[in-house]
Amino acid sequence: MSQGQIKFRxxxxxxxxxxxxxxxxxxxxxxNITDGIKILAVNQKRELKTNLERWIDGHTGPKSRFHNFExxxxxxxxxxxxxxxxxxxxxxxxxxxxxxxxxxxxVLCSHAIKPGYETSPDxxxxxxxxxxxxxxxxxxxxxxxxxPKDTKKxxxxxxQ
Amino acid sequence: MESVAHWTQxxxxxxxxxxxxxxxxxxxxxxxxxxISQNEIASKMNKTSGRVSQLLNNxxxxxxxxxxxxxxxxxxxxxxxxxxDKDPNNDxxxxxxxxxxxxxxxxxxxxxxxxxxxxxxxxxxxxxxxYNVGYEHADVFRQxxxxxxxxxxxxxxxxxxxxxxxxxxxxxxxxxxxxxxxxGPGGLMINQTPLLSERKAA
Numbered sequence: 001m002s003q004g005q006i007k008f009r010x011x012x013x014x015x016x017x018x019x020x021x022x023x024x025x026x027x028x029x030x031x032n033i034t035d036g037i038k039i040l041a042v043n044q045k046r047e048l049k050t051n052l053e054r055w056i057d058g059h060t061g062p063k064s065r066f067h068n069f070e071x072x073x074x075x076x077x078x079x080x081x082x083x084x085x086x087x088x089x090x091x092x093x094x095x096x097x098x099x100x101x102x103x104x105x106x107v108l109c110s111h112a113i114k115p116g117y118e119t120s121p122d123x124x125x126x127x128x129x130x131x132x133x134x135x136x137x138x139x140x141x142x143x144x145x146x147x148p149k150d151t152k153k154x155x156x157x158x159x160q
Numbered sequence: 161m162e163s164v165a166h167w168t169q170x171x172x173x174x175x176x177x178x179x180x181x182x183x184x185x186x187x188x189x190x191x192x193x194x195x196i197s198q199n200e201i202a203s204k205m206n207k208t209s210g211r212v213s214q215l216l217n218n219x220x221x222x223x224x225x226x227x228x229x230x231x232x233x234x235x236x237x238x239x240x241x242x243x244x245d246k247d248p249n250n251d252x253x254x255x256x257x258x259x260x261x262x263x264x265x266x267x268x269x270x271x272x273x274x275x276x277x278x279x280x281x282x283x284x285x286x287x288x289x290x291y292n293v294g295y296e297h298a299d300v301f302r303q304x305x306x307x308x309x310x311x312x313x314x315x316x317x318x319x320x321x322x323x324x325x326x327x328x329x330x331x332x333x334x335x336x337x338x339x340x341x342x343x344g345p346g347g348l349m350i351n352q353t354p355l356l357s358e359r360k361a362a
Binding site: 013014015043047050051053057061063064065 | 164177182
């Protein structure tokens with residue numbers, strides 16, 4: 001698939017918050033979150049959704065559930081959610097810096113079955129590439145309209 | 161947008177997993193914060209470390225007995241509560257237990273319903289008076305239903321110019337102030353915050 005087909009959608013069936021949201025990038029074979037979710041066992045899916053909602057609700061841990069990569073030399077914007085031996089990687093961004101400066105969105109990009117204790121540098125480089133990708137930014141901007149309220153005709157709405 | 165049911169609405173087992181897993185996360189957080197080893201917990205629970213690990217990794221199967229044993233091994237307690245969050249269709253899923261814990265802590269950990277009645281949550285509108293620095297106290301007025309309009313003096317802390325922050329505004333279990341007046345040298349009032357009701361309306 002070409003880069004132009006990258007799409008963003010909010011993660012379904014979980015509680016999305018006003019200040020924190022989680023979504024998924026799809027459209028290329030590298031963006032394998034959907035495939036990763038498909039192979040999860042029932043309890044693993046439950047654990048993933050619980051952990052996604054914990055972050056949305058404002059938790060910062062425990063690290064056994066999710067954590068950021070603050071201070072990482074390759075991808076300080078990266079974030080990982082865990083569900084047993086599965087890892088769902090993404091990056092944290094704010095697609096509405098003008099109209100919702102407090103908003104944090106985690107954009108999930110990559111799934112891996114835990115290869116070792118440390119996240120591989122290749123994984124982190126991929127996350128960094130997606131965080132800086134113009135196509136990913138375009139996909140996000142299609143879901144989040146950052147036009148200030150007073151320049152639009154109607155009330156602001158999330159375009160999901 | 162079409163409403164999509166929350167995942168915990170799919171089955172009771174989903175709902176149980178969500179609340180049990182959040183309980184385990186509370187336990188894991190305590191373990192992380194206090195640097196307690198799994199062996200110590202196992203020893204207090206009279207179980208092997210492997211068994212404790214198994215319990216923590218399978219939250220959907222936790223019994224109330226095991227939940228209590230886990231919490232007690234860390235000096236914690238467990239309460240089971242039912243609540244009405246005005247979401248009868250469960251579109252939003254269960255409320256995170258930490259919301260209840262932090263609300264309770266904000267009320268100064270009341271132990272019975274009388275203490276809950278006496279306690280009042282601090283309001284968001286913490287009066288942050290932005291005025292010139294150089295004064296050492298503020299007179300804080302509080303509407304009190306029993307005693308009428310009461311006033312007490314509160315020290316202020318100087319923040320980066322030109323803000324000052326009122327300290328000790330909310331002694332435990334008192335109502336928030338309704339009006340704050342800042343006095344300068346010679347008793348001259350130099351700033352007065354609007355009443356809370358006016359601020360809310362604004």
